Amino acid sequence: MENHKYTAIIVDDERLARNALKTLLEEIDEIELTGEADSVSNAISLIAKVKPDIIFLDIQMPGESGFDLIEKISTNIKIIFVTAFDEFALRAFEVNAIDYLLKPVSVIRLKTSIARLFEENSIDETAKKKLVAGDRLFLLFNNNYLFLKIENILHISSSGDYSELHLIDGKKGLTNKSMQEWEARLPINTFCRIHRCTIINMDYVVKVDEWFNNAFRIHMKGIEEPFIMSRRFSSVIRNRFN
Numbered sequence: 001m002e003n004h005k006y007t008a009i010i011v012d013d014e015r016l017a018r019n020a021l022k023t024l025l026e027e028i029d030e031i032e033l034t035g036e037a038d039s040v041s042n043a044i045s046l047i048a049k050v051k052p053d054i055i056f057l058d059i060q061m062p063g064e065s066g067f068d069l070i071e072k073i074s075t076n077i078k079i080i081f082v083t084a085f086d087e088f089a090l091r092a093f094e095v096n097a098i099d100y101l102l103k104p105v106s107v108i109r110l111k112t113s114i115a116r117l118f119e120e121n122s123i124d125e126t127a128k129k130k131l132v133a134g135d136r137l138f139l140l141f142n143n144n145y146l147f148l149k150i151e152n153i154l155h156i157s158s159s160g161d162y163s164e165l166h167l168i169d170g171k172k173g174l175t176n177k178s179m180q181e182w183e184a185r186l187p188i189n190t191f192c193r194i195h196r197c198t199i200i201n202m203d204y205v206v207k208v209d210e211w212f213n214n215a216f217r218i219h220m221k222g223i224e225e226p227f228i229m230s231r232r233f234s235s236v237i238r239n240r241f242n
Contacts, residue, residue: 008025011043054080079095134151152169
């Protein structure tokens with residue numbers, strides 16, 4: 001990780017929960033705890049005073065919830081939810097939370113959240129730098145972090161706001177990157193978007209057939225069913241490689 005500290009506060013109405021999280025954060029050099037609050041109103045005052053980079057935020061609190069707090073503060077502050085309930089996870093990611101931790105939190109799981117924070121900031125700072133052959137990515141893959149060689153990606157499919165990677169060893173998993181980010185960053189001489197929902201590694205294409213309406217079928221090594229390359233994307237391919 002970079003030599004950088006993030007300032008953070010804890011917002012939780014339970015004193016024991018705040019103390020437990022503080023103990024864990026003491027083991028993470030990258031985080032400097034600058035305060036704690038036991039309610040939304042107290043959190044608003046604290047945020048105005050210390051201007052934290054991160055809020056470790058409980059959801060269910062007396063009166064107003066953690067989601068109520070998010071609506072009242074700057075969107076530049078990173079949010080990591082820490083809660084005893086799993087039913088709010090989808091809504092948490094809809095408000096662009098960095099992570100969603102279930103109590104009791106382990107230090108390993110907490111460090112994974114901090115790694116995700118550094119990964120997102122690294123992407124911002126490099127302006128989504130173009131990848132080249134041989135590059136590795138540090139990314140979230142099926143809720144675990146790993147270093148992945150881009151040459152080991154067979155194809156990528158859309159999954160809502162996320163994407164699913166299919167690797168040459170047969171493994172597949174969700175990532176938190178969009179198709180637009182993959183298309184912008186992957187090397188164009190190796191990876192090609194053939195459909196709004198599909199990007200392929202052209203090193204593993206074994207045959208291309210003409211199909212209906214000026215579309216094509218793409219046959220890839222190790223995959224039984226061919227991909228259909230839409231007419232719009234086939235014209236892009238022709239312009240790129242002619």
